[in-house]
Amino acid sequence: MNLFNVYPLFNINPVKAQGSFLWNEKGEKYLDFYGGHAVISIGHNHPYYQSKLKDQLEKISFYSNSVQNNLQIELAQKLGEISGYEEYNLFLCNSGAEANENAIKLASFHNGKSKVLYFSGSFHGRTSAAVSVTDNPKIVAPVNYSERFIKLEWNDLKQLEEIFKTQGNDISSVIIEGIQGVGGIMIPTAGFLFKIKELCEEYNAVLILDEVQSGYGRSGYFFAHQEFGIQPDIITTAKGMGNGFPIGGVLIHPKFEASNGLLGTTFGGNHLACAAAIAVLDVIKNENLIGNTLEMGGYIENEIKDFPHIRSIRRKGLMIGIELDRDCAEVRKSLLYDHFIFTGNSNDKAVLRILPALNIKKEETDIFINALKTVLEEI
Template sequence: MTAERTRALQERFGNALMPTYGVPPVAIARGEGARVWDVDGRPYLDLIGGIAVSALGHGHPALVKAVADQTAALAHTSNLFLHEREVELAERLIALLGDPGARVFLANSGTEANEAALKLARKAAGPARPVLVATENGFHGRSLGALAVTGKESMRAPFGPYGTEVRFVPHGDAGALRAAVDDTVAAVIVEPVQGEAGVVPAPDGYLAAVREICDAAGAAFVLDEIQSGIGRTGHWFAHQAQGVRPDVLTLAKGLGGGLPIGACVGFGRYATAFAKGDHGSTFGGNPVAAAAALAVLDTVENEDLLGSAARTGAALAEGMRATGHPLVAGVRGTGLWLALVLTAERAAEVQARAADHGFLINAVAPDALRLAPPLTLTPEQAASFTGALPAILDEVNP
């Protein structure tokens, strides 16, 4: 039952904000590690992590210190001046990607990173290659440019036409992709795993096939790692496990650990395709957000959160599979980026019952629940959820 303070805040929310999210069922007041408390004092284990954003959990001392120190020293410069934190962050990303020739554009979000990537690919390709290729059910953002390549008709239809020719192909279908990519195509944009579709991985070898198809046609391979990047799968970047390199990589979410930041990384000729004035952002590379991102990268490395994500994620996935509940069809995903797949379209009910039991999960699809908890999630915390899961599911499907 919704408590008094939550109800009051929900009413204020509905009276003040546009109805783009409905009215959220939980009003969070504070957090510590992988736990949060609502405005009525009820505790929850946060297994959403701000949609794969809160890589270090809530209130991590390294992130708090980095943000406080940087805010006290210098909070903003605009792009008219440079500062050391943005340079350090770009250098750090280049080092993690292992290509000293790469170059970085810093933005404020994943959508903006993808906008930069699409412009970059179009600039490099020239007017003779106006076409983009994307995947059905893919998600790349809600601005007009990013929405143009988002393969969800329910999201796209109300806002078209887009002025850009986009060919959509089934996710993971290399044959369909090969047929769609010709010498009119500037870029192919894909996710290593489709996050908003329900954490849906492509078949093994798919990214290598995308690389080969783009090379053969002279198109840019744009890889959206906005959800999968920064350790979520147990690797710094999901594509590293596949042994491929894109031409353009986009990052956001976990990079800032809760501060708004995005990055577009260009390799090869895409590193220098932009000229002065081709793109920009007033807040991009903001000193505070850049300092937060550096703290995230340091902490992921110093606390072995890549290894932790792999180990705890494997235990979490196995624990969910082991319930043997008739409502559980299986588990998808890698590391701490998982989907609990149901045998019926009851995800919204499971999400609500899980919250009643003190666990925040996300009904990302009618039959799938997304888990993208902090990389600091402990095995004991993961076990507390899998231990409670049968009772949660019984309340939905007794």
Template structure:
């Protein structure tokens, strides 16, 4: 049976990994500066992670949410301690799209309204309401397009104000650092004014931290770089280091009711074991501190390369912008130099999303290689 052909694939077959390195089926070593869309937060096959999942699956891999699962409470308590999001409540699911879907549903329940405000170049998932709030018409089917969504330019405070004052907006959803859109960020004034406008207009402010959360921005959540208090915070990618897990943090002003949200697999025993291993490792290995140290080092190195016209993002969610499209550069890096990097909707942007365990020696390796490849490309022009 053939696979449904919806992914353009590189001709590389990883079979194992160790920290920031992966190995293909021919034994070739690759430097992973992409982490599978920022999913690998604590490195491939981290011993804490492997032990936690192995021990849990040897005990109990799954039971439904109809019973007590103390691992969920342990995960919630650890998440509160590390994130600083005191008094929020946790709902667990399986993916970023599900997290945003539940966030939007909860906002609609809370406010009694149904329209959503989102922003250009934003990406929030591929399910019903989440994809409708995504600024990409190519992935929105007619069944999704029936959702009531208004997409505004990022930093358009007056536009947000005008829409919220119409009285029918249940939620404003925003990435504090855009992912696939190209690492654009709102201004301090924009984020803080939107937060105030939401609170003044009975509208839920949703921080989409699917990609920029879990330490990747240099703080636990990217919204923490600003003076804002989201009503709902969505999480996923770095949360399980590859094990499918997502969730939302919910402000205590939103009251839970039985049946309001639900999931079969969300918050299962294996997922919680993976999630706890990630949080414990972030804490024990000071990975947020490492993110800031390596980010500063990376940016200084990037500034020495004249072909790089702009450096975008924060922490270890970085973009290198050139004055040419980077598709061929990415191919040379992966096939000739064995380095994984990422692309974006901005075709001139190279995305860097490594595990938070990355060291300066890896940054040196990347930039030495990048200089060489850029010289080779220039010689062929």
């Protein structure tokens, strides 16, 4: 049997990782400035993280959600405390797509309506409803298309108001990323978020904030939307939540009523996943990683802002989009193969996406900064 070939692969096989570095089977060392799409939040193989998982492995790895699991309670309490959403409830699942799937479903259960608004440039996942609110026709199969899912333009207040005026009574929810990652580090305006919140309240629609990539301290706030003082009805999270261990979560306003069987999952919130997620929260808090995110993000931007071929820098914390005056593919390729640095791209071909671990060190950022300068000056 062969693998189903759906991934364009770099000819690199990492076999070891530590902190912000990876090594291939030849022993060659790479700086990880992308974290596998912002998954590596506290660095590879953090010793505290490793110890929590090893301890849990010696106790119990998994049992279904038909029994009590006190690790889920501990995770919910710690997540509520660090995020400021202590009054919300938590549903645990396995991924960001699954979190968004359950959020959309829960919203529809809540108000009995079926239409969902989403925005140009969005990426919410590849499962049925999640991919239907993702702005990429290449990954939306015919079975996923439906007039219930309505795309609006990003930051377009006039269009937003018009759609609510004409279809507001049928709109179940609005789903929006705290910061668009795949879309090219696109940041919503405060006025746009405020208007979405206002219209959702007026028309009994549910505001879903997708913080799968922009959450967990990535933006310099625990959740990116918190910069604007917006309180959504539902928040989804995943990527950085488990530092590589698959886990996702749905933070749910207390106005939503739970009932037996309303949502469900086999693997979600299992013992190992909870141990990983608890370890991540402990490290973020105890090592002040949100403070480091603000400091290192600002440092990187300040050092590269005058480099040639950079048109603009879109950044919140360590969620950075470097817009070049050309396709970023060759720059990214040179950083990888000539300078041994992992970076990312986006749907905007000109945007180089930077998502290092939140505990990145200054000397590690300097490796990237110097390499980027060299590559851009050689163009």
